[in-house]
Every structure is written in C-alpha cells, then in structure tokens.
Amino acid sequence: MTMHGAGMIQCLREQGISSLWNWCMDVGAPAGTPFLTGLPQIYLGWLVNYLPFIGPWEAHQISNALVDAIALIGGYMLMRRWSAPRWVALLTSTVYLTSLSITRMNGFAYTFSGFVLLPAYIAVALWILDQFVRGRRLWATLATFILAFVVVFTDGYSFFGAALAIGALVLVWGLQRREAWRSVLWAIATFGAAIVSAGLAFLVYTPDNVAEVPVGIGAFRYLGLDIATLFIPQPSLWWASEAGLPSLVGELWGDGSNVAGNYVGFSVIGLIAWWLWRGRRRQSPQTRSEVFALLAVALVALVLSLGPALKVFSMTQEITPEWDVPTSMTTLGLPTTWLYESMAGFDAMRATYRWFVVTRFVLVFASGVALGAIWRSTTKRPVPAEGLLLTRTGAHRWAQAATCLLAVLMVAETAVNVPAVMASGAAHRRHVDAIRYGIVPEMAAMIRPGERFLVVPTRNDFMLNGVIPFTEGIGFNSAPDKNYNFARASWPDSVVAAADAVGEPEQNAAFCQALAAGDTDAIVISYLDPHYDARSWPPDADRTAYYQWLADGVAQDARFDVTRGAYLSVIRLGPECDDGR
DSSP: OHHHHHHHHHHHHHHGGGGGTOOBOSBSTTTOBOOSSOHHHHHHHHHHTTSTTOOHHHHHHHHHHHHHHHHHHHHHHHHHHTTOOHHHHHHHHHHHHTSHHHHTTTTSHHHHHHHHTHHHHHHHHHHHHHHHHTTOHHHHHHHHHHHHHHHHHHOHHHHHHHHHHHHHHHHHHHHHTGGGHHHHHHHHHHHHHHHHHHHHHHHHHSOTTOOOOOOOTHHHHHTSOOGGGGTSOOTTBHHHHHTTOOOOTTTBSSSSTTTTTOOOOHHHHHHHHHHHHTGGGGSOHHHHHHHHHHHHHHHHHHHHHTTTEEOSSOBOOOOSSTTOOOGGGSSEEOTHHHHHHHSTTGGGOOOGGGGHHHHHHHHHHHHHHHHHHHHHTTSOOOEEETTEEESSOHHHHHHHHHHHHHHHHHHHHHOBOHHHHHHHHHHHHHHHHHIIIIIHHHHHHHSOTTOEEEEESOSSOGGGGGTGGGSSSEESOOOSHHHHHHHHHHSOHHHHHHHHTTTSTTHHHHHHHHHHTTSOSEEEEESSOTTHHHHSSSOOHHHHHHHHHHHHHHHTOTTEEEEEOSSEEEEEEOGGGTTOO
16 A cells, blocks of 8 residues: 555656546556545645655655544544543544454555545534534535545445445434425435435546456355354454464455454443443433444444355365355355345455444444443432532442443453554565665666556566656556556557566567567566565565576577666667567
8 A cells, every 4th residue: 555655646746737637647558547446545645745845655654644633533523423521532433443354454555544534434424414404505515525525436345334324324314304304305315416426427537448357256255254253352352362362364264354353342242232221321312313323234234244155164175266165165145145246336345344344333433332321420410418419429430430441341352463563564664665765766767768668577566556656667567456457458469468478488589579569668577576575575585586587588688688686677679679579
C-alpha cells in the first residue's frame, strides 16, 4: 500500500492539472493505471504533496494519518450519539481501529482504508438523517452524495458493508417517523439516488475490459470464514501468543487472512448479552432502534462472511488447485452459493470473510454501548438516608469500578499481539526503505526520459507501481490484479511475447524482436521480483541469483546493449539486433 500510494501520488504530481481527468498514464502503458480503489485517498495525498517540503512518500503517510484521525473521530462521535461517556467513546473507537479484523486487513491496500473508515461512514450517515429531520434538505442531500462517492470509490468490499449498515439504519429511521412520511421518502430517495449515481459513475470510470482473473466458486469456499475461528484464540492475540496457543493458519482452509483475525471474545459476547437483557432499558428509543438494527446487520454480515459453505473446523485436504474447495470438503453447502455465483458485485467478492469486519464493527460498538449503559447507572442519584440526599453511594462506586474492570477485560481479551504488530511494522519500514533507497533511485538513473520499458519477470507487479513513477520513463507493468490484467491486454504482441519468454530458450530472440519492432525502448531485468519481493522481505537469495544469471546471459549476447546495476539490468537494442531475430 505504501509503495503503491506514493507512486500514484508521484504520477499525479508529474501529470499536473491533467490528473483531474486522467488516471496514471506512465504505469501500465499504453492503457495506464486507473484508481479502481483508493481514489479519494490518492487524490488527498496528491493535494498534500503540493505542501512545502512534502514528498510523495510523506504525502501518502499523511493521508494515512488523516484517514485514521477521521475514523477515530467518527467512531467517537458515534458513541457520543449513543450517550456513552467520553472515555468509553474514545476507548471503543480505539478498540475497533486496533482490532484483529482491522490490523489483519493492513496490507490489503485501500480495502483496509475503507473498513477503517466504516465508523465514520455510519456516523456521517446518521448525521445526515438528523439534518433531514431538521428540514435541512439541501445540505443533507449534498452530504449524502459526497458520502456515497467517497465510499464507492474507496473500496468495493467496504462499500457493500457500509451500504448494508446504512441501509438498515435508514429503514429503521424511516419506520420511526412514519408521520413525517414526506421527509422519510425524500431521505430514502436521496440515499438511493446517491448510491446509484456513485455506482454508475464508478462503472463509467472503470474501463470495460477491467476484470479479475476468473476463478470458480471453490475459491469463495476457500476464503470463507470458519465458525471455529470465532471462538478459538489464535497467536495473533497477545495473551494467546504469550500462552503459547497453536495457530490454525495452514490447518483450516484459506490463506491465513481468513483464519487469524476472527476471535470474537467472550467478554464482548457477555456485554452484548447483558445489554439485550437489561442495559437496553437504560437507552433512548433512538439508540435502542439503531443498535438493534446494527445487531441485525452483524448477523447478516456473519452469514455472508461464511461464503457459499458452512465450515466448522474444516481441515485442509490435498486438492489441485489448492484453492478450489468443493462443498464435500466443507461442513455444509449454503443457499448463499447462488448469491456469490450470480449476483453482480458479489460474484467478485471471493474473499468473503471480509464481511466479518462489519460484524466486528457492530460487536465492538455494541459492547461499548453496554459499557456506557453500565457507567450511566452509576451517575448521581439522590438516595434518601437519615433525612439526607446522598449523591453517590458505595454501591455506585463499586459499579463504576466494575465498568472499568469490564473494559479492561474486553481490551485484554481481544488485544492484538502488540509485539508482533510492532515487529511487523518495523519490518515493513525496512522493506519500504530498501526499495525506496535502492531500486527506485537506480531505475530512475538508468531509464532515459520518455523511454518505454518493460520490467521482467512480470506477474501482478505490486512493487513497480511505487518505482516506475519515479523514473522519467513510461512503464508497461502495473498492479494490482485488475490493473495488471487491464495493462497487459493493451501491450503490443511483441511485448507480451517478451514477457512470456523470460527464462525460456527463446527469451533473447523475443527480447530482440520486441526492441527491433520499436514496441518498447528497453527491457529491464529486475533482480528483485516485482511480485514476490513486494510481498515479503528479504528477497529469496536463490531467486535473485537466478535473475542475475538471466541478466548475465543477455549481457553476453552481442545483439543487445546492456547497462548493469546493483538491482537491475537495462537491455536496449544493439547493432546486431536490427533484423529482429
């Protein structure tokens, strides 16, 4: 995310004012790289980049900080709306932003940002409904459309989650105000029109031939949530790691991202159960209806997170390919299979477990509402005793202490493995710095202004979105998934052939043909794999040595003019390659 964000900001900065009607054209040439996720944050970083002494890397980090601040404030305001004390409101918002579901999502680019902003989306939607009640239709309508466009263009997964939650809240809000049916219909129509308009705008913005690599419904089962992971602690929890509990990653179906971040916490369940039993009586009718609506949303999102099959401690088995899981290897097939096979939008949500982030949001904030209800029961009450009014009794003080104890228990039980998160963050910074201060300046120095170039090997080149924009050339490579497929479909045939020939006997002939045809000005062999070495660090030594060996072979071929560097070799047309063979 850091490399991609900084690179896209740099690309927009180089394009100047034309960035307002173009996506990044220097990456993924000749088609370019559209911002299919994260568009609002990328453009926010672009604006920040114009501040003095702020480069694209710093601008991206500042945009991240602004997103976090907006999310924290949004969650805080949401809890204050529900009458939570300030400390409970701040605690609840913080617990969500540092929860397993959110921290484990970090690394999935702007899907992470979208779910981080979920409390803010909900808080803004409820504020808009309040404006409709007060008769401020113009401002409410404008805010609704802005919210819809931000949510849609930030990320698809979080858009569906936010739409589910906001839709339920709007419905409940309307049912409570049937007497003001004109305002209700106006608000519902406005939200509907805003979502439809934002969706249509996204479809217009998105090129027709942008698509994921097709996979079967088995991939949806593979990445669905296993019910067992809701209740079995994983080492991704701090206390579970200290206790030496084993990990289920690799034991259950999935790539691990759908396994390690789902633990609910019995303290959270207990707080919500108490609120449903007694605490709700201490809430206003508005708060009760909104929390009940969100609890229903949590249940729906949990079902959707399971994907097309119910899995209860479903262990992995030997299959090929490893992600094409049949129903027979799960506990039970579900009717949601039709949804994920046939419904537009859902048919692209193969990582179905991400629906659980919506459930997590509701669980955390509902438990915060319960804490607030317990705390409010300890506020000043006049109690007659020997003719005097006592404003606070010992029992009330004990109840306050119990509230604090329950809050500590909830935090302790669901806290992420902080040392592991800190170590991961430090490793990520070293990773980014190694690329930022290594291959980025070297490629910038070795690529000539205006030069078109292909970097090989190429397969969903995550790293290069953060490298190519810092050169003065135009790169064919792009990422992630859809952008890579979109870019590759626009490449000249000779460039595709050169990309596919890497490591094959016909490699040098394919390189020569692409260069001689004038379809590319240079071919770059990167010793760092643009796909794998963007995902993990340090690089695999054997893989790096192999790419260096490939570059050695090309350098010895008289058909090419090769410039060698510490991280890459740039191959250009030599005098003996003019016949294209």
